[in-house]
Amino acid sequence: MPARFFEGHDGSVSRAVRAFPAAGVLIAAGPALVLALLLQMDADPLLPVVVALTVLTILTGALHEDGLADAADGFGGGRDREHALSIMKDSRAGSYGVIALILSLALRTAALAALAEGKAALPALGLMAAAAISRGLMVWHWAALPSARPNGVAVAAGRPAAASRTFALTSAALLALLLLLPAVSPVPVLLAGALAALAALGVTRLATRKIGGHTGDTIGATQQASEIVFLASLALIA
Template identity: 35%
Template sequence: MSHLKLFFLALSFYTRLPAPKNQDYSQLPQASIYLPLVGWVVGGLTGLCFYLATMLWAQTTAAILALIAGILLTGAFHEDGFADVCDGFGGGYDKQRILEIMKDSQIGAYGALGLVLLMSLKISLLSSLPATSVPFILFAGHSLSRLQPLLLMHHYDYARIHNSKGSAAAYKPSTKELFFASTFAVFPLVLLPLQCGLAIPFIFLVNWRLGCYFHRHIGGYTGDCLGTCQQMAEVVFFLSISALWTFI
């Protein structure tokens, strides 16, 4: 399958944007390396939404509208995984119970609280950064954060080994594929001050600790864990940029 077809396959699965019909979803695992490029699309559109919103409303309102745009574009794909992980690891006491809770479609107290705190933190950070830079920060954040699930997939095994539809889609990106994805993930940083590159080690550190935590408790990762890695990487990027901006 060509690179363009793989990209559109990833775009159709990870977003609600229109894409060519008759996609070959058996190739979806290989298409996952285009996640950072999907981040270009989502980050670019949410950044544009923020920019246009600041022409009419306060920056906090623009930040909320940009986050709403991102949720509409992706169908809350990653946020849903984050909520499931909060419920599973918050309420589960062993691997089997954690996996059972994460598979439940209903959201619990841990998931609800986690989402409220996560979205509140994003709104606070995007509201405090210079408005002229926020569109580029959103663009870079969405791209860079989507590299982290690929790193988790590379280093760990899929945790649901029995009776799981998702286990058939478990995929280990090669080092070459990770380098390919990393190029797209890091490139948007050229639009920001050079010091913003210092945010990268913090993102990788948090992602590494998350991977260790998941591996210790459930022996690997699930799709919900991947969504959580993306969300955590995004908010850590915003936190790091906010802290670094005092020196820019």
Template identity: 40%
Template sequence: MPETPADTPAPALTPLDGLRFAFGTLTVLPVRVRRWDREAARAGMFCAPVAGLAVGVGAAALGLLLLLLGAGPLLAAVASVAVPAVLTRGLHLDGLADTADGLGSGRPAEDALRIMKQSDIGPFGVITLLLVLLAQVAVLAQLYGTSWTRGAVAALVSALAARLALTLAARAGIPAARPEGLGAAVAGVVPVRGATVAVAGCALLAAACGATLGAWGAVHAATAVLFALGAAELLLRHCVRRFGGVTGDVFGALAETAATTVLVVLALGGAA
């Protein structure tokens, strides 16, 4: 990770630097990140939901395109699940698998972190990946089969919630488990009040997306985001207890947990 030399003044932070940091670290889009300091990381984690929104638009667009071309709901669902994986080089899924291996090992924090850094995936990681991907595809296939709009809204809101979970995980008071890596770069950079504002804003945005399905759709989408954040928070607290803080892998696991929870909630109740 490039750093600004200590004797060189950091360039002034611009409104675009936060977006550059968010898209440059959370997607594979060719965005040049000018700054890697804590101030840029704070702005970047505030902008994480914007990156999620872009990913969600891509996922929904591909699913809808396939349906328009005559594909079935299952293929559209697979495509919508594939887009976030491709746009992140599978880093969130890899983080989910590594975190599952670390937690499933039952080892002390130092040993568990070492297991998570290994390049291979253990049985806990494989099982977790399989179940999560199956759940995501199953829900999106159900929703696309019911209504193209419901499937698109679900793909969009799940991606938004996934990155909002990262904003919350980077809030003040959450330590890093290691002194290096993405976890250390962004741990604790977001003020709690700012994280609260981000949650409120994203819940309203999700409600606006769900409103395309009516009043219940708006409530359902916003509720799904809140449930997703609750599930991610439970995992976050467990990881902090087990590992002593967050890592880049934990961030990936939180994103996938939030995305999957949104989809499961939206599959219940017959709305978005």
């Protein structure tokens, strides 16, 4: 891959960020299929949605949920930058993290269940589209900030360059549109995407103020926040 797509590191994961939105769709495809099949059985939408999110969490190893919980604990409980970073490095879950996880699962469950009341395919397509959008915005957050730690996991992976960030964002938007156009018009998709971007911006500004940069946890928190807002927005306006 040409050097312009990453900065400062050879062989790091930052080379692969352009594929993150597509990878997100592939990861979400199995849970989306499970969701679509269970909804065809005329079950109450709540059960298929919970089963699908359970499968998705197992497939991802709760990687981004873990980042959300750690970031919530650090931002909520940290007295200052160093204290927040210390809390985020602690593997134990605090009250802020637990509440963040409960809200994440509850909001995504409610949004997908609401989408199931409309067109049958919409929840499954929305789940895959949200996976693409949230991972594109995750790359944007990663590229927008320096590493908050001099020797953290994120800095070891390298910082995505502008070309990689742009490619990830563009491909995420296109994938979301292509996935959802069979079920809804472009306007709700674009509005939901814009609101998800605002959520990612909010996490980025909060990370800047609290710890002065990104960590692996804030990258995961950005993915979760933008996915939640995208699904909730789509449920409200589609």
